[in-house]
Amino acid sequence: MTASSQVAALAPAARPLPRQSAPILTAALVLGVLVALAAIKGAGWREPVLALVGAGLGFVLFQSTFGFAGSFRAALEQHDFGGFRAQAIALSLTSLVFFPLLGAGSVLGLPLTGFVTPIGVSFVVGAVLFGIGMQIGGGCASGTLFALGGGNARLILTLAFFVLGSGVGAAHLGFWWRLPALNTGTTQDWLGWPLALLVHLAIYAAIIRGIPAPGRESAPRSVAQFLTRRWPLLGGAVGLAVLNALTLVLAGRPWGETAGFTLWGSKLAAGLGFDPASWPYWHGNQAPLTASVFADVTSVMDFGIVAGATLAAGLSGRFLLRSDGAWQAWAGAALGGFLMGYGARLSDGCNIGAYFSALASGSLSGWVWVAAAFVGSALGLRLRPFLGQEGPITPRRSVPSPSVE
Numbered sequence: 001m002t003a004s005s006q007v008a009a010l011a012p013a014a015r016p017l018p019r020q021s022a023p024i025l026t027a028a029l030v031l032g033v034l035v036a037l038a039a040i041k042g043a044g045w046r047e048p049v050l051a052l053v054g055a056g057l058g059f060v061l062f063q064s065t066f067g068f069a070g071s072f073r074a075a076l077e078q079h080d081f082g083g084f085r086a087q088a089i090a091l092s093l094t095s096l097v098f099f100p101l102l103g104a105g106s107v108l109g110l111p112l113t114g115f116v117t118p119i120g121v122s123f124v125v126g127a128v129l130f131g132i133g134m135q136i137g138g139g140c141a142s143g144t145l146f147a148l149g150g151g152n153a154r155l156i157l158t159l160a161f162f163v164l165g166s167g168v169g170a171a172h173l174g175f176w177w178r179l180p181a182l183n184t185g186t187t188q189d190w191l192g193w194p195l196a197l198l199v200h201l202a203i204y205a206a207i208i209r210g211i212p213a214p215g216r217e218s219a220p221r222s223v224a225q226f227l228t229r230r231w232p233l234l235g236g237a238v239g240l241a242v243l244n245a246l247t248l249v250l251a252g253r254p255w256g257e258t259a260g261f262t263l264w265g266s267k268l269a270a271g272l273g274f275d276p277a278s279w280p281y282w283h284g285n286q287a288p289l290t291a292s293v294f295a296d297v298t299s300v301m302d303f304g305i306v307a308g309a310t311l312a313a314g315l316s317g318r319f320l321l322r323s324d325g326a327w328q329a330w331a332g333a334a335l336g337g338f339l340m341g342y343g344a345r346l347s348d349g350c351n352i353g354a355y356f357s358a359l360a361s362g363s364l365s366g367w368v369w370v371a372a373a374f375v376g377s378a379l380g381l382r383l384r385p386f387l388g389q390e391g392p393i394t395p396r397r398s399v400p401s402p403s404v405e
Contacts, residue, residue, distance in 0.1 A: 023151075023314030031055055031307040034300060041294040046250050050297050053250065054304025055311070057243050061146040062312040063229075064236025068351035069134040069143050072377035085211040086233040087356070088204040093241035094360040095200050101248060102361060103193035110252050114361025117348040119368050120181025122173075126346025127354065127369045129339045131376020134351075136383050137162075137336020141257040141350040144337075145302060149309025153323035157330060158337035159261075165341025166258060167265020170281040176346055177280060186362035196362055228316045244357065251297050254357035257305075258344040260298035263288050265341070281345070325388065332387035336380075343376075 031051070038047035060066065071083025101107055102114050117123060134140040137158045139147055144162065148155040187196035214233065220226040231239075247255040266276035266289060277286050293299040313319035344350045347369060349358065355373070359366035 021314070023310050023319040027149075027307045027311035027314060031304065031311070034294070034303050034307060037292075037294040038300045041292040042300075043295065047295065047297060047300055050247065050250055051300040051304045053243055053246055054301030055308030056304075057142075057240070057255070057301070058146050058149055058305035058308025058310075059312045060231075060236055060239035060243065060308075061142055061305070062150060062309040062318075063316070064231040064233060064239065066233065066236035066240060067139070067143055068355070069140040069377075072131065072374060073135060073381060076374070076378055076381060081211045082214050082233070085208055085213070086237050088207040088211075089234065090237035090241050091356065091359055092201055092204040092208075093238060094244050094356075095197060095204075095362075097241075097245040098248060098254070098360045099188065099193045099197040099200075099362065101245075103188065107249055110249075112248060113253050114186065114363065115254055115256065115349065115353055115358045116186055116361060116363040117354065117358065117365040118181040118183040119365050121179040122176035122181065122346045123348070123365065124368065124372045125176075126169075126343040126348075127372030128376035128379070129343030130347060130350060130354075131343075131373035131378075132380035132383070133165075133336040133339030133341075133343060133376075134373075135336070135377050135380030136332040136387055136389065137340055138333050140352075141261070141340065141344065142305070142352055145257070145305040146309035149306040149311075150313040151310075151319050151321040153321065154325055154330060154333050158333040158340075161334045161337030162258075162341040162344075163261045163265045163268070165265075165338035165343075166262040166345050167269050167276075167341075168338075169342040169345025170262050170266055170276065171269070171274070171279050172342075173345065174280045184364040187364065188362045193362075200359070200362070227312075230316070240356075244360065247301070254353075254361060255301070256298055256349060256353035256357060257302055258341070258350050258353060260293075260296060260302045261341060262345055263293065263296055263299060267293070328386070328388035332384070332389055335387075347372075 034051050035048040038051045039045070042048065066086065067083065068087070071081075071087065074080040074083060098114065102112055104112070106112055130140075134143075138144065138152070138155055139158070141162070144155050144158050148159060187199060190196070191199065220229050220231065220235075244255045247253075262281070266279070266282065269276050270289065276282055277289055282289060288296050310319065340350065344354070347354050349355070349369075351373075354369045355366050358369065
């Protein structure tokens with residue numbers, strides 16, 4: 001059993017369910033409109049292309065059931081670290097591209113920057129809160145987006161409160177940023193990128209070697225199987241690495257998700273009469289507050305993830321629209337979403353921005369974020385029984401319900 005069992009309904013690998021035309025057509029229409037709006041509202045060709053990259057990420061996440069929140073839960077409840085093994089593979093591949101490119105500083109005239117965050121009180125508290133939230137909210141940021149694309153309506157509530165929490169967190173950052181913090185930088189700052197890369201690869205190799213590999217999973221052998229069958233975790237790791245590297249080259253920075261949620265929450269606050277332009281989070285970068293969300297790279301990629309996951313679900317016959325669950329589970333979705341949003345803003349990201357892309361950038365903060373998120377996840381798991389979420393983890397090899405829990 002591996003940690004990536006947290007996913008939306010999986011069909012048996014040997015016999016994929018019939019394709020579902022409604023979600024396929026919906027995803028295609030949404031993606032087409034998204035690309036058009038990104039082209040119209042954006043500053044050039046990069047926004048529409050990155051919308052397609054986002055769709056690719058959603059497709060990969062859904063097809064490979066590549067989860068992050070479930071990895072923490074499986075490790076704590078089942079002592080199964082298989083999800084982190086897959087993530088170490090993805091980090092190894094991503095780092096091979098990121099370190100030399102970030103060391104060069106630019107590509108084709110586009111300046112490149114990694115995700116590097118100071119480690120302090122705000123950062124640690126935010127990671128703990130995020131860990132709690134992702135265990136009671138039904139998934140992390142990426143899990144929320146791709147499971148929503150798979151038809152889990154409860155994740156709409158999680159996403160709504162994620163956006164709300166992000167906005168509130170941005171409003172409070174003036175307080176949190178005054179607390180002690182240490183700018184530790186990156187391993188490249190200390191060692192230079194070639195040696196730093198070797199150190200990171202050695203750590204990832206130790207993780208991969210130290211965690212037992214999952215049972216053999218058959219890979220798709222044709223285009224039809226590629227589109228309709230569940231992928232092995234290795235396929236997801238490779239796909240995420242390639243698409244994150246492509247994001248760096250096109251956007252000038254790695255893949256991130258929660259900055260888009262903060263923008264949406266801030267725009268909502270402005271609509272309610274607040275002044276987000278006065279919040280320290282937006283000092284020096286207020287243009288997104290007045291521009292269209294379709295001009296924001298992170299936002300269009302987030303929209304693309306949902307569309308890509310919906311397309312994958314429809315092609316594989318695994319799209320299942322559901323809104324079940326006791327009221328406690330819905331309350332958990334709201335509370336978890338808010339805690340993730342608030343925590344992500346304090347820690348400058350989620351499993352993607354503060355962990356995956358941060359470590360791929362060489363930021364020392366990524367290791368601290370994982371440790372703090374483990375603490376938060378342990379606390380969150382203790383709250384699950386009170387929120388109607390006491391069910392055990394479903395093994396990846398079986399056919400779970402369409403949920404990211």
